[in-house]
Amino acid sequence: MAAPCTGQRWRGNVARSERVGADGCRIDVAIRGGIDQVRPSQFFMLRRGDGAGPLLARPFSLYLQKRADGADELSFLLKIHGPGTRSLAELGPGDGVELVGPLGNGFPQIARGEKIVCIAGGVGIATFPLVFETAIAEGASPGDLTLCFGSARADLLYESERYKEYGIRVLLATDDGSAGARGNSLDLLKSEMASGAIVHKVFACGPERMLEAVARYCLKQQISCFLSLETRMGCGTGVCNACAVPVKPRSNGGWPVAKACREGPVFDARNLVLEERHQF
Numbered sequence: 001m002a003a004p005c006t007g008q009r010w011r012g013n014v015a016r017s018e019r020v021g022a023d024g025c026r027i028d029v030a031i032r033g034g035i036d037q038v039r040p041s042q043f044f045m046l047r048r049g050d051g052a053g054p055l056l057a058r059p060f061s062l063y064l065q066k067r068a069d070g071a072d073e074l075s076f077l078l079k080i081h082g083p084g085t086r087s088l089a090e091l092g093p094g095d096g097v098e099l100v101g102p103l104g105n106g107f108p109q110i111a112r113g114e115k116i117v118c119i120a121g122g123v124g125i126a127t128f129p130l131v132f133e134t135a136i137a138e139g140a141s142p143g144d145l146t147l148c149f150g151s152a153r154a155d156l157l158y159e160s161e162r163y164k165e166y167g168i169r170v171l172l173a174t175d176d177g178s179a180g181a182r183g184n185s186l187d188l189l190k191s192e193m194a195s196g197a198i199v200h201k202v203f204a205c206g207p208e209r210m211l212e213a214v215a216r217y218c219l220k221q222q223i224s225c226f227l228s229l230e231t232r233m234g235c236g237t238g239v240c241n242a243c244a245v246p247v248k249p250r251s252n253g254g255w256p257v258a259k260a261c262r263e264g265p266v267f268d269a270r271n272l273v274l275e276e277r278h279q280f
């Protein structure tokens with residue numbers, strides 16, 4: 001098996017922090033040191049620099065990466081759940097943050113001309129801005145990229161107005177119909193397919209039950225599908241085994257489980273052992 005990936009340690013300071021939607025928070029962290037370009041859907045382990053939050057860092061996808069005033073700025077979009085996310089959301093400008101990363105594999109590179117549909121559920125959206133920015137920087141046409149973004153309500157469609165700025169197609173859905181179509185993000189993909197859209201690959205990130213449903217649908221339609229899993233993690237660096245994901249052994253050198261932090265978080269849907277326990 002591969003050796004644990006220790007990831008690089010960084011110290012940063014909050015440049016900005018703002019509430020997003022009903023329960024979200026965007027944190028922009030300035031870091032001096034020069035971080036290489038991060039691949040879309042790679043992640044960082046984050047915790048507070050003052051030790052006031054939980055000892056165990058929590059994993060977050062990189063939302064945006066830019067250089068500003070000679071420092072790297074890494075942005076994260078958090079849904080406030082429990083102690084880890086709450087303690088990070090309480091940070092203000094100048095407060096310290098400890099980070100380890102970038103970690104994990106990321107989505108596959110998008111070839112020119114490939115038509116990609118990105119399916120986001122709730123805070124799963126956090127992984128996609130970097131997909132669009134990277135793909136467009138590497139030569140993809142924005143018109144070949146579609147975002148299907150679904151959430152329970154309008155105020156949980158985090159920063160939904162922003163994504164149109166990339167020139168991509170943005171389709172929205174909410175369970176209660178308060179914004180976009182009534183339904184979920186998989187319904188948006190189904191409508192696209194029904195209208196004859198060509199889809200070469202689907203990238204998805206969101207709640208487990210959504211990912212399973214997207215995977216089953218894509219496998220049935222024979223569409224190549226990659227899922228970014230938000231498995232619970234302990235270390236994020238391949239040491240603790242908290243992030244085991246059942247996989248088809250032939251995809252993983254004969255092992256029936258893979259570590260989401262090392263071999264993921266992105267998996268080809270064909271290689272995952274899907275549960276049939278959720279309705280979506």
Ligand SMILES: Cc1cc2nc3c(=O)[nH]c(=O)nc-3n(C[C@H](O)[C@H](O)[C@H](O)COP(=O)(O)OP(=O)(O)OC[C@H]3O[C@@H](n4cnc5c(N)ncnc54)[C@H](O)[C@@H]3O)c2cc1C
Pocket residue numbers: 043058059060061062076077078079080081082083084085086123126127229230231232233265
């Ligand atoms: C690779 C990766 C990338 C992620 N990216 C983001 C991101 O960009 N933005 C974001 O908001 N979250 C992201 N997550 C999920 C995030 O790490 C968890 O929400 C966070 O660890 C919860 O910590 P907490 O202490 O606030 O809550 P906890 O006290 O740990 O948990 C509170 C509640 O949230 C649930 N929960 C905890 N972890 C997860 C999880 N991984 N998935 C689903 N439910 C969970 C628990 O079951 C519990 O009900 C990502 C997870 C992974 C593995």
Ligand code: FES
Pocket residue numbers: 232233234235236237238239240241242243244259260261262
């Ligand atoms: S989170 Fe520790 S091994 Fe993956």
